[in-house]
Amino acid sequence: MIPTLAGRLQTRLLLFIFVGIPVTLAFVFILAGWKWDYDIAMPFLLFLATITGLGLLLDPVYIFLQTTRWDRDWPFAYQFFFSWVEFGVVFALARTGLIPWLPVAVEGQQPPLVDFSSNAAIGLATLHFTLVFIPTFLALLGPLQTIFVRWRFKGGQLGKL
Amino acid sequence: MIRFPVRFRVRQIGIDGNTMGNSRILLCEEPGEFLIGKSEDSDVPLTGDAVSRRHMSLVLTTEDVRVRDEGSTNGTYVNGTRVGEQVLELGDQVSIPGWLLELLAPAESEASQTRIAGVEVDASLVSRLVITDDTSPPPARRNFPEMEFADKDMVGIEALRASGHPVEEVKFCAVGGGLGSFVWVDHLRCYGIPASDIRAIGTEEVCYRTYQRYCKNSQIPDHERLRSNSLSRPDNIWGFPGYAMREVGKGIGVKGIFQVFGEPTLSESYTPRAGDVFESLDIEAKRIGWSDMLIKAQVLGLRKTSDGRYAVAYKLWGGEAHGEARNRYIVADVVHLSTGYPATRFVDDFQSFITSYPDSRAQVANAYEPHDQMYAEAERRNGPVQVVVRGRGIVASRIIQRLHEARAKNPQIRILHSMRSPIGPRDGAVFRKARRLVRNNVEIQPFNWPKSCWGGDLRVEYENAGEEERGVMLNQLGGTTTAERSDWIAIAERGSEEGWYRPVYGNISNLKPLPSPGPDQPDGVQVSISTTEGNEEVLNADYLIDCTGLIADIRRSPFLADLLDTYKLPRNHAYRPTDSGPQKGGPTGLRCTNDFEIEGLRNSNGRVYAAGTITTGGPYLAVDSFLGLQYSAIRSVDHLVTENIHKVPNLGPLRSFRGWTKWMTGRQP
Ligand SMILES: Cc1cc2nc3c(=O)[nH]c(=O)nc-3n(C[C@H](O)[C@H](O)[C@H](O)COP(=O)(O)OP(=O)(O)OC[C@H]3O[C@@H](n4cnc5c(N)ncnc54)[C@H](O)[C@@H]3O)c2cc1C
Numbered sequence: 001m002i003p004t005l006a007g008r009l010q011t012r013l014l015l016f017i018f019v020g021i022p023v024t025l026a027f028v029f030i031l032a033g034w035k036w037d038y039d040i041a042m043p044f045l046l047f048l049a050t051i052t053g054l055g056l057l058l059d060p061v062y063i064f065l066q067t068t069r070w071d072r073d074w075p076f077a078y079q080f081f082f083s084w085v086e087f088g089v090v091f092a093l094a095r096t097g098l099i100p101w102l103p104v105a106v107e108g109q110q111p112p113l114v115d116f117s118s119n120a121a122i123g124l125a126t127l128h129f130t131l132v133f134i135p136t137f138l139a140l141l142g143p144l145q146t147i148f149v150r151w152r153f154k155g156g157q158l159g160k161l
Numbered sequence: 162m163i164r165f166p167v168r169f170r171v172r173q174i175g176i177d178g179n180t181m182g183n184s185r186i187l188l189c190e191e192p193g194e195f196l197i198g199k200s201e202d203s204d205v206p207l208t209g210d211a212v213s214r215r216h217m218s219l220v221l222t223t224e225d226v227r228v229r230d231e232g233s234t235n236g237t238y239v240n241g242t243r244v245g246e247q248v249l250e251l252g253d254q255v256s257i258p259g260w261l262l263e264l265l266a267p268a269e270s271e272a273s274q275t276r277i278a279g280v281e282v283d284a285s286l287v288s289r290l291v292i293t294d295d296t297s298p299p300p301a302r303r304n305f306p307e308m309e310f311a312d313k314d315m316v317g318i319e320a321l322r323a324s325g326h327p328v329e330e331v332k333f334c335a336v337g338g339g340l341g342s343f344v345w346v347d348h349l350r351c352y353g354i355p356a357s358d359i360r361a362i363g364t365e366e367v368c369y370r371t372y373q374r375y376c377k378n379s380q381i382p383d384h385e386r387l388r389s390n391s392l393s394r395p396d397n398i399w400g401f402p403g404y405a406m407r408e409v410g411k412g413i414g415v416k417g418i419f420q421v422f423g424e425p426t427l428s429e430s431y432t433p434r435a436g437d438v439f440e441s442l443d444i445e446a447k448r449i450g451w452s453d454m455l456i457k458a459q460v461l462g463l464r465k466t467s468d469g470r471y472a473v474a475y476k477l478w479g480g481e482a483h484g485e486a487r488n489r490y491i492v493a494d495v496v497h498l499s500t501g502y503p504a505t506r507f508v509d510d511f512q513s514f515i516t517s518y519p520d521s522r523a524q525v526a527n528a529y530e531p532h533d534q535m536y537a538e539a540e541r542r543n544g545p546v547q548v549v550v551r552g553r554g555i556v557a558s559r560i561i562q563r564l565h566e567a568r569a570k571n572p573q574i575r576i577l578h579s580m581r582s583p584i585g586p587r588d589g590a591v592f593r594k595a596r597r598l599v600r601n602n603v604e605i606q607p608f609n610w611p612k613s614c615w616g617g618d619l620r621v622e623y624e625n626a627g628e629e630e631r632g633v634m635l636n637q638l639g640g641t642t643t644a645e646r647s648d649w650i651a652i653a654e655r656g657s658e659e660g661w662y663r664p665v666y667g668n669i670s671n672l673k674p675l676p677s678p679g680p681d682q683p684d685g686v687q688v689s690i691s692t693t694e695g696n697e698e699v700l701n702a703d704y705l706i707d708c709t710g711l712i713a714d715i716r717r718s719p720f721l722a723d724l725l726d727t728y729k730l731p732r733n734h735a736y737r738p739t740d741s742g743p744q745k746g747g748p749t750g751l752r753c754t755n756d757f758e759i760e761g762l763r764n765s766n767g768r769v770y771a772a773g774t775i776t777t778g779g780p781y782l783a784v785d786s787f788l789g790l791q792y793s794a795i796r797s798v799d800h801l802v803t804e805n806i807h808k809v810p811n812l813g814p815l816r817s818f819r820g821w822t823k824w825m826t827g828r829q830p
Contacts, residue, residue, distance in 0.1 A: 002617030063618075070595040070606070072613035077423045141421075142392060142401035146821040147814045149399055150799075152392070153616040153792050160803075161796055 001140065002073045003066075007156025008059040011144075014158070015136045016052045023132045024048055031124075043114040044128055046101050051090045051129075058086065080137060087129045091116070164267040166190040167221055170519055172261045184520075187262070195219045197257070198231070211235045211258030220246075226264060228255050230459075232478050232487060236364075241378055241530035242502065243364055243371065245459030245476070246719055250506075252515035254522070254530070265519050305488040306462050306474030314727050316464045316472050318492060327489045331360045332807065334473055334493035336460045336720075338363010339371050341499025341773040341790045343442070344395050347449055348794040350830045351398050351820045352802070353810045356450040360491060362458050362475050368446065369439050371501055376435055379528045379556045380563040383436030388555055388608060388644055391421050391431050393788040395438070396445035398795070399821050400788075404433035407441070429645055430607035438787075448829060458489075462723055463496065469765035471496050494807055497797065498751075498759070499772040499790070502711055503718035511707050514672040521674035524686040528556045528708040535704050536563060538683070540570035549688050549700055551579040551669065552708035553603045554641040558649045560706055561662070565652045568661065576656065577700055578664045582693050592637050598645075601653045602664060606642035614638065614782040615789065624755055624780050632736025633743050635782060641710075665700065667692035675701055713774050715750065721775065725751075730761040733778030750777035750784075756800035757793045766806050770797035 003011070028041040062082065066072045094102040094116040103112035115121060145152050150161050169187040187205065189195060195204040198216040207216070213233035220227040229246040230237040238256045239247045249255070255262040309316055309324050321328050333349055335342035342361050349359055365371055373383075381387065391403030405417030420431035446452070458475040466472050470492050477487040506512070507527050515522055526532030539546040548564055550557055561576055568574045580602060589597035589604050598605040613619040623634050643649070656662025667690040675685035688700040715732075716722045724730060735746035753759050753771050757780070762769035772793040774785040783789040801809040812820070823830055 002613040002615065004618045004621060066613075066618075068594045070589075070592070070597045071425065071611045072595070072617050072619060073425070073611075075424060075426050076421065077427050080422070142399075142403060145392075145399045145401045147818050149812055149817050150795060152400060153620070153795065155613075155617050155621070160799055 001145075001152045001156055002071075003063075004155030004157065005059060005063045007154060008062065009056060010158055011140070011151075011156040012052060012055050012059065015139060016048070019136050019139065020048050020052065020132050021045065023135065024128065027128050027131055037113075039113045043103055043112070043116070047090070047094065047116075047125065047128070048132060050094075050099060050102065051086050054090055055086050058082070076137075076141065079140065083133055083137065087133075091125055095121075163192075163221065163223055163226060165192070165221075166268075167226055168265040168268060169219070169255075170263045170265055172263075174256070174259055174261055186265075189219065189221050192221050192223055195221070196231070198233075207257070207260050209259035212260070216257050217255075225249075230478070232476070233257065240507075240527070241374070243374070245364060245461075245478075248717070248719070250512075252512055252519070252522075256531070263519055263522060266516055305476070305485075306490070309472075309490075310462050310464050310474060314465060315467055317467045318472075321466075321472055321490050321492070324490075326485075328492060329360070329489070330492045332358040332493065333360070333495045333497070334471075334491055335359070335361040335497045335499065336363075336463070336473065337361075337499040337501060337773075338365055338368060338455060338457075339499060339501050339773075340368055340395055340787070341501065341793075342497065343368035343446070343451065344398075344787075344790040345497045345499065345770075345772060345794040345797065346451070346454060347396070347445060348398055348791075348798045349809070350449040351824075352798055352812050353816070353830070356454050359454045360456055360493070361451070361454050362456045362460050362473065362491070364457065364459055364478060366452075366455070366457060367443075368451065369442050373435070373439060375502075375529055378531050380559050381435055383439065384434060385559075386432045386434050387438065389432050389438075389787055390608070391417065391433065393786070393791070394441065395787045395790060396441040397824060398791060399817070399824070400791070401821075404437055404441075405431050407437065408433075411437075425607045425612075425645070429647065432644070444827075448824070448827060450829070456491075458487075460500075460720055462720065463762075463769075464727070465762070465764040465767065466492060470494050470767050471762075471764065471769065494767055495801065496762075496767075496769045497772065498721075498769065498775065500718055500721065500775060501773055502713050503715055503721065503775075506712040506714050506717060508707065508709050508712070510669060510672060511709075518674045521684055521686055524674070524684055524703065525672070525705045525707065527711075528552075528560055528706055529711055532706065535706070536567050539564075539574055539704070540567045542571055542573075542683075545573040545575065546571060546704075547575050547577060547685075547700070547702040549577045549579055549665075549686075549702045549705045550708060551705065552641070552710070553578075553580045553643065554708060554710065555609075555643045556710070557708035558603075558643045558646070560708055561652060562649060565656070572661075574661070576662045577688075577702065578653075578662065579669060579688065579690060579700075580664060580666055581668060583664075583666050590637065590640055597642070600645065601650060604640065604642045605645045607644055608783075609642065609786065610783045611638055615786075615792065620781065623782055628734070629736060629743050631778070632734065632745075633738065635778065636736060636738055636743075638782065665690055665692070665698060667698065670697070672705070713777065715775050718775075721751070724762075728761050730759065733776075735778065750779055751775055753779050755780040755796070757797045758800060768801070768804075768807075770800075772797075 024044050028044050032040050066074055093099050097104040102116050103114055104117040105111040105115045148158055166188040171185045171187050196218050197203055197205045198214050199212045200214040215231040216233040217231055217237040218229045220229055226249045227246055228249060235258050236243045240254055249264045251264055251266050253264050309320055335346050338361050346359055346361055391405040392400040394400050405421045408417050409415050417431045420428045424430040458477045460473055460475045462474045464472045473491045475489055550560055564576050584599050584602045586599050589599045669688060670691045671689035673687040675687045677684045685703050686705050688702055690698045692698050731752040732748040733750045733752055735749055736743040737746050751771055753776055757770045759769045759771055772790055776784045801807050802811045
């Protein structure tokens with residue numbers, strides 16, 4: 001699939017809703033010891049939503065880069081690479097406490113249940129993102145076409161041609 | 162006007178593809194129909210196991226010279242393309258197994274009738290012709306389907322029935338039976354249409370036969386790789402899993418997967434092997450019941466019927482039926498046309514060379530016609546062989562690769578690569594901010610169009626553009642390119658260093674036969690080139706292989722020409738860039754809507770769609786590609802769904818996924 005701008009935005013949201021959220025919920029369910037814990041779930045959901053939001057902002061940039069390529073395409077390798085860049089940027093910002101809705105420990109206050117500035121968060125956040133990334137990336141390699149036959153001709157948009 | 166006698170040069174071809182014995186000449190002194198075949202009462206009896214008793218006829222009128230296949234088992238070919246009936250032009254080569262007939266220019270004088278290039282040849286075949294005393298020209302028209310179709314643009318079902326020819330009624334009819342037809346029928350089947358509602362009419366038993374023949378001629382045998390994407394699978398409407406994954410399953414290796422991951426920037430683009438594509442098509446053909454839907458026949462004409470459908474007239478090929486019983490009609494609600502390349506036409510100077518110097522015909526070949534004998538001869542020759550390869554596209558790359566392989570048997574083969582002008586690294590085509598890569602004086606592109614023409618922003622933009630803008634985009638984005646393959650690059654580089662490969666830049670200004678230097682020495686061809694520096698370079702070569710491509714002139718298909726004339730169908734046009742803006746050029750493909758419907762053929766509820774190269778210049782750039790055929794199929798079948806007249810169910814997410822699981826498990830749709 002060679003994405004168009006509308007296709008990028010739609011596919012990103014689609015994968016966030018149908019892959020990102022369910023995988024995150026399953027992840028926190030296990031993390032919390034096979035039970036539902038709102039305070040653990042929320043930071044991870046917000047974290048993923050922030051990455052998605054950043055991606056939506058970057059999509060026009062990617063589209064611009066595509067127009068400088070003769071084939072106006074987007075190699076899977078680039079998709080792979082920039083997904084991790086998006087993760088890295090959001091995570092780095094979260095650690096410094098620059099993203100107000102992602103909790104970090106503040107001196108003199110009770111530390112939050114999920115602390116993005118802690119060392120443990122590096123492993124956890126990476127594991128979480130890996131678990132979301134793998135099925136998302138694989139879906140782009142073709143399986144989405146089995147459900148949406150026209151998707152690949154529409155540059156990633158849903159619906160009829 | 163045709164000048165009689167019409168002359169054919171007849172040569173026998175051996176098993177190895179070489180010509181055997183002397184040329185003979187066949188003189189046809191008057192208009193008439195001459196049957197050629199194994200049967201003793203043929204006008205021109207020819208021997209050979211693969212020749213049918215009634216193989217083909219030469220049909221000569223004062224207007225034109227035609228060849229007509231008589232339902233032979235192994236087919237009649239004009240310049241390498243299998244034909245039913247075909248008007249011939251001077252220099253055209255008609256082949257049937259073991260024989261090659263070539264239409265010569267009229268003789269200058271009576272005395273030179275039996276001479277070719279000044280040399281007297283055996284004209285004994287002339288005596289075998291039955292020449293009638295009747296001086297009136299033979300009826301120019303066939304009885305079928307002219308009795309019902311001629312001069313009409315609408316026919317009644319009653320009239321068809323009254324004709325006595327069998328009439329079958331069906332909902333969907335695909336004309337062509339090649340890859341385009343197959344892909345369209347595959348979509349109908351996967352959308353839920355039963356096989357009993359569909360007929361495909363084509364000249365080949367197997368949908369990829371014509372395509373495979375083109376590949377073989379242009380030196381892509383089954384084990385070689387094509388120029389196509391992993392997910393462009395004509396046997397799978399979902400395109401998943403791709404060919405790269407299929408190779409892993411077959412144990413060929415995982416290299417393809419990494420190629421797909423990095424292509425085209427970090428790795429060479431993956432492309433499937435021809436044989437794998439054919440094998441997967443065989444499997445799908447079985448799954449959807451292709452052989453039950455297929456009628457092996459040639460379509461002669463199509464007319465609207467007065468009840469809002471279409472009558473398709475066809476003549477069965479081979480099989481049990483004989484004579485009049487082969488002529489039949491199908492009446493269908495929806496018709497799909499995908500007849501592929503009409504009989505091929507060559508570039509002008511090549512065409513005039515083969516017309517003027519028929520004796521040197523074996524020294525020159527178009528890359529798409531059978532020319533294996535050149536490699537065989539070059540490999541066998543115990544001495545230097547010079548081959549001029551003309552053109553810089555993907556076919557030229559492949560031909561050079563084949564010649565490089567031949568060098569293993571005869572290291573004295575040299576390749577002269579004739580290209581119009583050198584292209585520097587910064588001379589690639591430009592489209593807005595982007596420039597095409599150039600390597601070794603050839604523009605590089607993974608496929609024959611920029612990738613986003615299939616489904617990215619260029620597809621959308623091109624579809625929405627007006628006629629003129631489309632013409633401009635087609636010019637900017639098209640052009641001759643080849644794929645980036647390390648083996649091809651290495652051949653050019655090693656060959657240049659070692660002196661057996663040399664690029665020559667300039668326009669070919671003259672082609673002349675080169676007489677044989679002595680007994681046992683073969684003829685050659687002299688290629689004069691006006692070089693870019695303004696010099697004249699003369700290459701004395703043994704062979705010239707022209708890789709500048711095929712000219713797909715749809716009027717050369719009698720079936721399409723009749724449709725164009727009867728319904729005054731509009732055509733697309735090429736546009737040439739000039740200083741004062743784009744200028745309209747010659748006609749190209751059949752005009753169709755964005756849904757690939759031919760609007761001029763709409764007949765109340767009846768619909769006609771088209772696909773493939775016959776729609777060139779239309780709503781999509783990459784029409785002549787596997788994925789392009791799938792695109793046009795999904796557009797036209799979705800159009801049927803939206804219109805909701807012919808009860809084609811939609812393929813939404815759930816039904817699509819269910820259909821895909823059936824594909825995966827090999828169950829019928
Ligand atoms: C050498 C070569 C290599 C190519 N490689 C690739 C590639 O790697 N990847 C890719 O995506 N595309 C490739 N293409 C382009 C394209 O996919 C093929 O040309 C494809 O076969 C086009 O399908 P089609 O249906 O238009 O024509 P075809 O497959 O040629 O089918 C047309 C059929 O219609 C029949 N026919 C014509 N007139 C009549 C009539 N009146 N009655 C009955 N039957 C009739 C013909 O005999 C023929 O069998 C290649 C093309 C060529 C020539």
